[in-house]
Structures are given as C-alpha cells and as structure tokens.
Amino acid sequence: DAGVIQSPRHEVTEMGQEVTLRCKPISGHDYLFWYRQTMMRGLELLIYFNNNVPIDDSGMPEDRFSAKMPNASFSTLKIQPSEPRDSAVYFCASSRAGTGELKLFFGSGTQLSVL
C-alpha cells in the first residue's frame, strides 16, 4: 500500500488567494483526519470524517477553512482567503475502525507558506 498521499508537498501563495490541499487515504480506512502543525501550537486537529461524513469540525479555526470528503478515497481542505497566519504544515491521516487498536497513519504533509 502506498500509504496516505497528500498533494502538493509544498505550496507558496499570496495572502488572499484560495488554497486547496488534497488527501488520498489508505484504501479500506473509514476515518480521515486533517491536522495542522506549527512550532507554537504543535499538532492541532482541524476536522475528522467517518465514512465520508464530518464528525467533528470544532478545530476548524474559522469560516475561511472548509473540508470535504466526496468519496472514500479523496478529501480536500480549502482555505479561502488565505492569510499569513495560516502558514503551517497540514497533515492528513487515516485509520480503520474495528482493528482492536486505534492507529493513525499520517501522510507526509503539505508545507503551506502564505506571503
């Protein structure tokens, strides 16, 4: 299995532009998570899905952020408009329920820089 695949690996954009981050979870996994990592705040959960349905989006910082999961093999995190304080590494992770052990598999992340 290729693992969790995120794209792009790096994104540099200007303030006010729309940014779309993409994630392909591991096949057969029914949970998908979006995390953001900064030096100051560490890893923060933004939102997670179960069977393509958003379960908890309380970590989404504001209305500028939105996430979708149209099917079991694809999810997007969109920021519109982007701001410099959104600069961070964004990770997607997936997991499979019912395995007897909760284990998240993370992608390699998207390094976002908003100028």
Added chain:
Amino acid sequence: EDQVTQSPEALRLQEGESSSLNCSYTVSGLRGLFWYRQDPGKGPEFLFTLYSAGEEKEKERLKATLTKKESFLHITAPKPEDSATYLCAVSNSNSGYALNFGKGTSLLVTP
C-alpha cells in the same frame, strides 16, 4: 478539556546513554494514550497505544509505560537513528478516534 504536556522539550544523549521522556496528561475518561515518532519532513509514525494504568509495551530499544497521570517512554542504549521528535497523544471516551497531541520531545542521539 484534555491537556497533554511533554518534557523535556529537547534532549541530547550520547549513544548508549539511556533516558526517559515524560508525558503528563489530564483527560476525562482516557480511551488511549499514544506515542508517535516524527522524523524531519515527515508525518508522525505510530509506535504504541496504552489503554490502562500499569500497561507496558516494548519495541526494540523503546518501552512505554502508563500511570493514571503520566506516561514514560524509556529509551535503552539509544543509537543515532533514534534521533527524532517523539509525540504523545490522548483520546477520551467522547472524542472517539480524534487524538489530542502534546508538543513533543526532540531527541538527538550523538555517536
């Protein structure tokens, strides 16, 4: 609200010098405590899950233990390839599969 505090923030060891990393937590209804390893430029990689006080798990030079208030990650005779950031996380009975992470301990093992 769940709180996870890791110490020290950074640790430098010589190869073969054993030590422990600490993770203190406050959670209502612990569902699980997790340890992950993160290498630079990569996503966190799963190491262990502990579910109840007194539980221990081992993997190569790493051993994780759990009490009602904290967890330790013991590193025995570390090697340079053990250098990484080690992250602790918890989930509670209400958060389901969502993990709340600490800020991590950055470990450097020198030859």
